Amino acid sequence: GNSVTQMEGPVTLSEEAFLTINCTYTATGYPSLFWYVQYPGEGLQLLLKATKADDKGSNKGFEATYRKETTSFHLEKGSVQVSDSAVYFCALKTRGANNLFFGTGTRLTVIP
Amino acid sequence: DTAVSQTPKYLVTQMGNDKSIKCEQNLGHDTMYWYKQDSKKFLKIMFSYNNKELIINETVPNRFSPKSPDKAHLNLHINSLELGDSAVYFCASSQNRETEAFFGQGTRLTVV
Numbered sequence: 001g002n003s004v005t006q007m008e009g010p011v012t013l014s015e016e017a018f019l020t021i022n023c024t025y026t027a028t029g030y031p032s033l034f035w036y037v038q039y040p041g042e043g044l045q046l047l048l049k050a051t052k053a054d055d056k057g058s059n060k061g062f063e064a065t066y067r068k069e070t071t072s073f074h075l076e077k078g079s080v081q082v083s084d085s086a087v088y089f090c091a092l093k094t095r096g097a098n099n100l101f102f103g104t105g106t107r108l109t110v111i112p
Numbered sequence: 113d114t115a116v117s118q119t120p121k122y123l124v125t126q127m128g129n130d131k132s133i134k135c136e137q138n139l140g141h142d143t144m145y146w147y148k149q150d151s152k153k154f155l156k157i158m159f160s161y162n163n164k165e166l167i168i169n170e171t172v173p174n175r176f177s178p179k180s181p182d183k184a185h186l187n188l189h190i191n192s193l194e195l196g197d198s199a200v201y202f203c204a205s206s207q208n209r210e211t212e213a214f215f216g217q218g219t220r221l222t223v224v
Contacts (some may be wrong), residue, residue: 034212038153043116043202044215087153098167098209099145099157107153 002027006090006103013080013110021075021106023064023090031092033057033066033073034100038087047075047088080110115139118203118216125193126224133188133219135203142208143167144186146178149200149218158201161186162209193223 007022025031035047035057048057053068062077073090090103118135125131137144146158159178160168166178175191186203200220204213 032210032212036215043217044155044204046212046214049212089155093210093212095210098143098160098162100213102155105153105155 002031002092002094002097002101004090004092004101004103007106008104009087009106009108011106011108013108015082015110015112016079017110019075019077019080019084019108021088021090021108023073023075023103025071025073025090025092027071027092027094029094029096031094033064034091034093035062035064035073035075036089036091036102038089038105040086044089080108082110082112084108085110116203116205116214116216118201118219120219121217122220122222124222124224127193127195129193130189130191131193131221132190133201133203133221135186135188135216137184137203137205137214139205139207139214140184141205141214142183143206144180144183145204145206145213146186146188147202147204147215148172149202151199155202159186159188160209167209190221193221195223197221198223 032051034049036044037047048059050057050066056065091100116137164180200218203216206213
């Protein structure tokens with residue numbers, strides 16, 4: 001079956017620290033992988049995506065590389081800001097599937 | 113213009129009532145979804161429609177009934193509301209069954 005395992009939170013970092021949020025997946029076939037972000041009181045926004053092995057998705061200083069050999073899609077950012085405080089969700093979608101499978105979400109708090 | 117809009121944003125109602133949440137997308141997408149987010153932020157698919165046809169109907173009580181009058185709308189009607197229905201409900205859409213989903217702002221339902 002399809003599933004996403006995401007690093008448990010919450011994560012608290014100081015401003016300008018390096019961020020890694022781990023995500024591994026199990027999927028039938030070759031999934032597309034996504035990171036979504038949910039800011040307080042808002043809906044989910046697509047942060048970045050990768051649709052095949054070795055692709056790197058990037059946006060707003062965040063990056064994630066699709067690693068087929070380790071079935072991972074870890075989210076990284078070199079220098080976080082207070083405005084990055086949010087809940088981050090890793091997700092996958094397989095060809096022919098009809099919905100996104102989400103991880104449990106990781107709450108990030110960045111303190112000044 | 114909001115891409116995926118759902119109304120109302122907040123809904124407080126008593127147990128036993130019937131309520132509806134409306135969703136509209138102006139992206140020309142073929143596929144629409146309803147997700148439920150519980151108090152721990154876990155996201156679970158409820159329904160998926162492709163070109164007005166029901167594709168996914170996960171294990172949800174039959175008190176929940178989706179209605180898709182056209183490709184741009186997917187409304188959610190809930191009968192005989194229960195305390196456990198309290199959650200945030202998200203509508204989403206995607207170009208097709210394989211691409212990323214765009215989410216609405218969510219409807220926070222509170223049953224008292």
